[in-house]
Amino acid sequence: MDTESVARPAGGAAALLALHDAPGFVLPNAWDAGSARILERVGFPAVATTSAGIAWARGVPDGGAMARDVMLDEVARIVAAVRVPVTADLESGYDDVHATVTRALEAGAVGGNLEDAAGGVLFGLDESVERVAGARAAAPRGAFVLNARTDTYLAGSAGDPFDETVERAVRYAQAGADCVFVPGVADDDTIRRLVTAIPAPLNVVAGLASTTDAPTLFSLGVRRVSVGGSIARAALSLVERAGRELLATGTLEFLDGALSYAETQERFSPSPAG
Numbered sequence: 001m002d003t004e005s006v007a008r009p010a011g012g013a014a015a016l017l018a019l020h021d022a023p024g025f026v027l028p029n030a031w032d033a034g035s036a037r038i039l040e041r042v043g044f045p046a047v048a049t050t051s052a053g054i055a056w057a058r059g060v061p062d063g064g065a066m067a068r069d070v071m072l073d074e075v076a077r078i079v080a081a082v083r084v085p086v087t088a089d090l091e092s093g094y095d096d097v098h099a100t101v102t103r104a105l106e107a108g109a110v111g112g113n114l115e116d117a118a119g120g121v122l123f124g125l126d127e128s129v130e131r132v133a134g135a136r137a138a139a140p141r142g143a144f145v146l147n148a149r150t151d152t153y154l155a156g157s158a159g160d161p162f163d164e165t166v167e168r169a170v171r172y173a174q175a176g177a178d179c180v181f182v183p184g185v186a187d188d189d190t191i192r193r194l195v196t197a198i199p200a201p202l203n204v205v206a207g208l209a210s211t212t213d214a215p216t217l218f219s220l221g222v223r224r225v226s227v228g229g230s231i232a233r234a235a236l237s238l239v240e241r242a243g244r245e246l247l248a249t250g251t252l253e254f255l256d257g258a259l260s261y262a263e264t265q266e267r268f269s270p271s272p273a274g
Helices: 012-021 033-042 051-057 068-081 097-107 125-138 162-174 188-197 214-219 230-248 261-267
Strands: 025-027 047-049 086-089 111-115 145-149 179-181 202-205 224-226
Touching (some): 012 025, 012 145, 033 068, 033 230, 051 068, 097 125, 111 125, 125 145, 125 162, 145 162, 162 188, 188 202, 214 224
Parallel strands (some): 145 179, 179 202
Protein backbone atom coordinates (compact mmCIF):
# COMPACT_ATOMS: atom_id res chain seq x y z
CA MET A 1 0.00 0.00 0.00
CA ASP A 2 1.51 3.31 -1.14
CA THR A 3 0.62 6.13 1.23
CA GLU A 4 2.33 9.30 2.36
CA SER A 5 1.80 9.47 6.11
CA VAL A 6 1.46 12.71 8.00
CA ALA A 7 2.48 13.08 11.62
CA ARG A 8 -0.43 12.68 14.03
CA PRO A 9 -0.60 13.77 17.65
CA ALA A 10 -0.65 11.07 20.31
CA GLY A 11 -3.73 10.28 22.36
CA GLY A 12 -6.10 10.01 19.43
CA ALA A 13 -8.56 7.69 21.19
CA ALA A 14 -8.77 9.94 24.24
CA ALA A 15 -9.28 12.97 22.00
CA LEU A 16 -12.02 11.17 20.06
CA LEU A 17 -13.79 10.05 23.23
CA ALA A 18 -13.62 13.55 24.71
CA LEU A 19 -15.47 14.92 21.68
CA HIS A 20 -18.56 13.03 22.85
CA ASP A 21 -18.70 15.40 25.82
CA ALA A 22 -18.25 18.50 23.67
CA PRO A 23 -21.33 20.30 22.34
CA GLY A 24 -22.21 19.63 18.73
CA PHE A 25 -19.99 16.68 17.81
CA VAL A 26 -20.57 16.25 14.08
CA LEU A 27 -18.55 13.42 12.59
CA PRO A 28 -18.24 13.43 8.77
CA ASN A 29 -17.66 10.20 6.86
CA ALA A 30 -14.86 9.96 4.31
CA TRP A 31 -14.40 7.27 1.68
CA ASP A 32 -10.80 7.85 0.59
CA ALA A 33 -7.70 9.83 1.54
CA GLY A 34 -8.72 12.81 -0.58
CA SER A 35 -12.17 13.22 0.93
CA ALA A 36 -10.70 12.78 4.42
CA ARG A 37 -8.11 15.46 3.72
CA ILE A 38 -10.75 17.91 2.55
CA LEU A 39 -12.91 17.27 5.61
CA GLU A 40 -9.93 17.73 7.92
CA ARG A 41 -8.96 21.02 6.25
CA VAL A 42 -12.53 22.29 6.60
CA GLY A 43 -11.97 22.01 10.35
CA PHE A 44 -13.50 18.79 11.65
CA PRO A 45 -11.66 17.50 14.74
CA ALA A 46 -12.18 13.85 13.77
CA VAL A 47 -13.15 11.85 10.69
CA ALA A 48 -15.08 8.61 10.30
CA THR A 49 -14.97 6.25 7.36
CA THR A 50 -18.00 4.97 5.47
CA SER A 51 -18.01 1.37 4.29
CA ALA A 52 -20.73 2.32 1.78
CA GLY A 53 -18.63 5.11 0.27
CA ILE A 54 -15.52 2.95 0.14
CA ALA A 55 -17.46 0.18 -1.60
CA TRP A 56 -19.01 2.56 -4.13
CA ALA A 57 -15.63 4.13 -4.89
CA ARG A 58 -14.42 0.65 -5.83
CA GLY A 59 -17.43 0.00 -8.02
CA VAL A 60 -19.31 -2.47 -5.82
CA PRO A 61 -22.48 -2.14 -3.71
CA ASP A 62 -22.51 -1.61 0.02
CA GLY A 63 -23.32 -4.53 2.27
CA GLY A 64 -20.35 -6.81 2.70
CA ALA A 65 -19.23 -7.16 -0.92
CA MET A 66 -15.70 -6.10 -0.02
CA ALA A 67 -13.12 -8.22 1.77
CA ARG A 68 -11.96 -7.05 5.18
CA ASP A 69 -8.37 -6.43 4.09
CA VAL A 70 -9.49 -4.33 1.12
CA MET A 71 -11.68 -2.20 3.39
CA LEU A 72 -9.03 -1.80 6.06
CA ASP A 73 -6.31 -0.99 3.55
CA GLU A 74 -8.47 1.99 2.57
CA VAL A 75 -8.88 2.89 6.25
CA ALA A 76 -5.09 2.88 6.58
CA ARG A 77 -4.79 5.27 3.63
CA ILE A 78 -7.30 7.60 5.23
CA VAL A 79 -5.48 7.49 8.57
CA ALA A 80 -2.18 8.20 6.85
CA ALA A 81 -3.59 11.26 5.09
CA VAL A 82 -4.79 13.20 8.14
CA ARG A 83 -3.68 14.28 11.59
CA VAL A 84 -7.08 14.07 13.28
CA PRO A 85 -8.42 10.88 14.92
CA VAL A 86 -10.06 8.42 12.55
CA THR A 87 -12.83 6.00 13.52
CA ALA A 88 -13.51 3.15 11.12
CA ASP A 89 -16.70 1.57 9.86
CA LEU A 90 -16.02 -2.10 10.57
CA GLU A 91 -19.42 -3.31 9.36
CA SER A 92 -20.36 -6.43 11.36
CA GLY A 93 -16.75 -7.37 12.06
CA TYR A 94 -16.51 -9.74 9.10
CA ASP A 95 -15.86 -13.35 10.12
CA ASP A 96 -13.71 -12.57 13.17
CA VAL A 97 -14.45 -9.52 15.31
CA HIS A 98 -11.29 -9.77 17.40
CA ALA A 99 -9.08 -10.00 14.30
CA THR A 100 -10.94 -7.17 12.59
CA VAL A 101 -10.54 -4.76 15.51
CA THR A 102 -6.89 -5.75 15.86
CA ARG A 103 -6.39 -5.04 12.16
CA ALA A 104 -8.15 -1.67 12.51
CA LEU A 105 -5.77 -0.73 15.34
CA GLU A 106 -2.82 -1.73 13.15
CA ALA A 107 -4.23 0.50 10.41
CA GLY A 108 -4.13 3.43 12.86
CA ALA A 109 -7.84 3.79 13.60
CA VAL A 110 -8.61 4.90 17.15
CA GLY A 111 -12.26 3.95 17.05
CA GLY A 112 -14.73 1.85 15.16
CA ASN A 113 -18.38 0.98 14.59
CA LEU A 114 -19.47 -2.62 15.03
CA GLU A 115 -22.87 -3.62 13.63
CA ASP A 116 -25.15 -6.25 15.14
CA ALA A 117 -26.63 -7.37 11.83
CA ALA A 118 -25.50 -8.85 8.52
CA GLY A 119 -27.50 -8.91 5.33
CA GLY A 120 -30.28 -7.00 7.06
CA VAL A 121 -30.74 -9.70 9.71
CA LEU A 122 -30.00 -9.06 13.38
CA PHE A 123 -27.68 -11.41 15.23
CA GLY A 124 -29.15 -12.92 18.39
CA LEU A 125 -28.75 -10.78 21.48
CA ASP A 126 -26.30 -13.06 23.29
CA GLU A 127 -24.17 -13.47 20.16
CA SER A 128 -24.18 -9.71 19.63
CA VAL A 129 -23.07 -9.07 23.21
CA GLU A 130 -20.25 -11.59 22.77
CA ARG A 131 -19.15 -9.78 19.62
CA VAL A 132 -19.01 -6.44 21.43
CA ALA A 133 -17.06 -8.07 24.27
CA GLY A 134 -14.67 -9.58 21.72
CA ALA A 135 -14.09 -6.20 20.16
CA ARG A 136 -13.43 -4.69 23.58
CA ALA A 137 -10.97 -7.48 24.41
CA ALA A 138 -9.05 -6.71 21.21
CA ALA A 139 -8.87 -2.99 21.99
CA PRO A 140 -8.86 -1.90 25.65
CA ARG A 141 -10.60 1.25 26.81
CA GLY A 142 -8.41 4.25 26.19
CA ALA A 143 -6.90 2.73 23.05
CA PHE A 144 -10.05 2.50 20.93
CA VAL A 145 -13.50 4.13 21.04
CA LEU A 146 -15.97 1.31 20.47
CA ASN A 147 -19.26 2.44 18.94
CA ALA A 148 -21.75 -0.45 19.11
CA ARG A 149 -24.32 -0.14 16.36
CA THR A 150 -27.73 -1.75 16.59
CA ASP A 151 -29.84 -2.09 13.46
CA THR A 152 -33.13 -2.64 15.24
CA TYR A 153 -34.73 0.27 13.36
CA LEU A 154 -33.32 -0.86 10.00
CA ALA A 155 -33.90 -4.61 10.16
CA GLY A 156 -37.66 -4.28 10.50
CA SER A 157 -39.87 -5.37 13.36
CA ALA A 158 -43.45 -6.51 13.80
CA GLY A 159 -43.84 -4.07 16.66
CA ASP A 160 -42.15 -1.05 18.20
CA PRO A 161 -38.38 -1.71 18.19
CA PHE A 162 -37.77 0.70 21.08
CA ASP A 163 -37.59 -1.90 23.86
CA GLU A 164 -35.28 -4.18 21.90
CA THR A 165 -33.07 -1.23 21.02
CA VAL A 166 -32.72 -0.25 24.67
CA GLU A 167 -32.10 -3.83 25.78
CA ARG A 168 -29.35 -4.27 23.22
CA ALA A 169 -27.83 -0.87 23.94
CA VAL A 170 -27.68 -1.53 27.70
CA ARG A 171 -26.07 -4.92 27.18
CA TYR A 172 -23.57 -3.51 24.70
CA ALA A 173 -22.56 -0.77 27.13
CA GLN A 174 -22.12 -3.40 29.84
CA ALA A 175 -19.94 -5.43 27.45
CA GLY A 176 -17.62 -2.49 26.90
CA ALA A 177 -19.08 -0.18 24.27
CA ASP A 178 -18.15 3.48 24.75
CA CYS A 179 -21.13 4.73 22.79
CA VAL A 180 -24.15 3.33 20.98
CA PHE A 181 -25.17 3.97 17.38
CA VAL A 182 -28.85 3.67 16.38
CA PRO A 183 -29.25 4.32 12.64
CA GLY A 184 -32.68 4.53 11.10
CA VAL A 185 -34.48 6.20 14.00
CA ALA A 186 -36.18 9.41 12.88
CA ASP A 187 -38.97 10.32 15.31
CA ASP A 188 -38.02 13.15 17.68
CA ASP A 189 -39.84 11.74 20.70
CA THR A 190 -38.30 8.30 20.19
CA ILE A 191 -34.84 9.81 20.00
CA ARG A 192 -35.44 11.70 23.27
CA ARG A 193 -36.56 8.48 24.94
CA LEU A 194 -33.52 6.59 23.66
CA VAL A 195 -31.20 9.29 25.00
CA THR A 196 -32.78 8.89 28.44
CA ALA A 197 -32.83 5.09 28.44
CA ILE A 198 -29.38 4.31 27.02
CA PRO A 199 -26.48 4.57 29.52
CA ALA A 200 -23.96 5.74 26.92
CA PRO A 201 -23.60 8.61 24.43
CA LEU A 202 -26.06 8.16 21.56
CA ASN A 203 -24.93 8.38 17.92
CA VAL A 204 -27.61 9.06 15.30
CA VAL A 205 -26.98 9.29 11.57
CA ALA A 206 -28.34 12.31 9.71
CA GLY A 207 -29.40 11.95 6.11
CA LEU A 208 -30.45 8.30 6.23
CA ALA A 209 -33.95 7.76 7.61
CA SER A 210 -34.75 11.46 7.58
CA THR A 211 -33.28 14.86 6.80
CA THR A 212 -33.32 15.99 10.43
CA ASP A 213 -30.32 18.26 10.80
CA ALA A 214 -27.57 18.06 13.40
CA PRO A 215 -28.69 21.02 15.56
CA THR A 216 -32.13 19.44 15.95
CA LEU A 217 -30.63 16.08 16.91
CA PHE A 218 -28.39 17.76 19.49
CA SER A 219 -31.42 19.53 20.96
CA LEU A 220 -32.92 16.07 21.54
CA GLY A 221 -29.87 14.97 23.53
CA VAL A 222 -27.92 13.15 20.83
CA ARG A 223 -24.18 13.37 21.53
CA ARG A 224 -22.71 12.35 18.17
CA VAL A 225 -24.09 12.93 14.67
CA SER A 226 -22.56 11.18 11.68
CA VAL A 227 -23.72 11.17 8.05
CA GLY A 228 -22.82 7.68 6.79
CA GLY A 229 -22.52 7.58 3.01
CA SER A 230 -24.37 10.88 2.49
CA ILE A 231 -21.37 12.98 1.42
CA ALA A 232 -20.22 10.18 -0.89
CA ARG A 233 -23.73 9.98 -2.38
CA ALA A 234 -23.72 13.73 -2.96
CA ALA A 235 -20.33 13.54 -4.69
CA LEU A 236 -21.37 10.62 -6.87
CA SER A 237 -24.61 12.42 -7.74
CA LEU A 238 -22.52 15.30 -9.09
CA VAL A 239 -20.48 12.86 -11.17
CA GLU A 240 -23.71 11.48 -12.66
CA ARG A 241 -25.14 14.94 -13.38
CA ALA A 242 -21.88 16.05 -14.97
CA GLY A 243 -21.78 12.95 -17.15
CA ARG A 244 -25.37 13.40 -18.27
CA GLU A 245 -24.75 17.06 -19.13
CA LEU A 246 -21.59 16.29 -21.11
CA LEU A 247 -23.28 13.47 -22.99
CA ALA A 248 -26.44 15.43 -23.75
CA THR A 249 -25.15 18.94 -24.50
CA GLY A 250 -21.37 19.08 -24.01
CA THR A 251 -21.82 22.10 -21.75
CA LEU A 252 -19.99 22.69 -18.48
CA GLU A 253 -22.62 24.03 -16.12
CA PHE A 254 -21.64 21.32 -13.65
CA LEU A 255 -18.50 23.36 -12.93
CA ASP A 256 -20.52 26.18 -11.35
CA GLY A 257 -19.16 26.58 -7.83
CA ALA A 258 -16.37 24.07 -8.35
CA LEU A 259 -12.89 24.65 -6.98
CA SER A 260 -10.33 25.79 -9.51
CA TYR A 261 -7.35 23.59 -10.31
CA ALA A 262 -5.12 25.85 -8.18
CA GLU A 263 -7.58 25.80 -5.29
CA THR A 264 -7.81 22.03 -5.43
CA GLN A 265 -4.03 21.73 -5.44
CA GLU A 266 -3.92 23.98 -2.39
CA ARG A 267 -6.32 21.72 -0.54
CA PHE A 268 -3.84 18.88 -0.88
CA SER A 269 -0.69 20.80 -0.03
CA PRO A 270 1.09 19.69 3.16
CA SER A 271 -0.88 20.54 6.29
CA PRO A 272 0.74 23.02 8.68
CA ALA A 273 2.61 21.39 11.55
CA GLY A 274 1.16 21.64 15.01
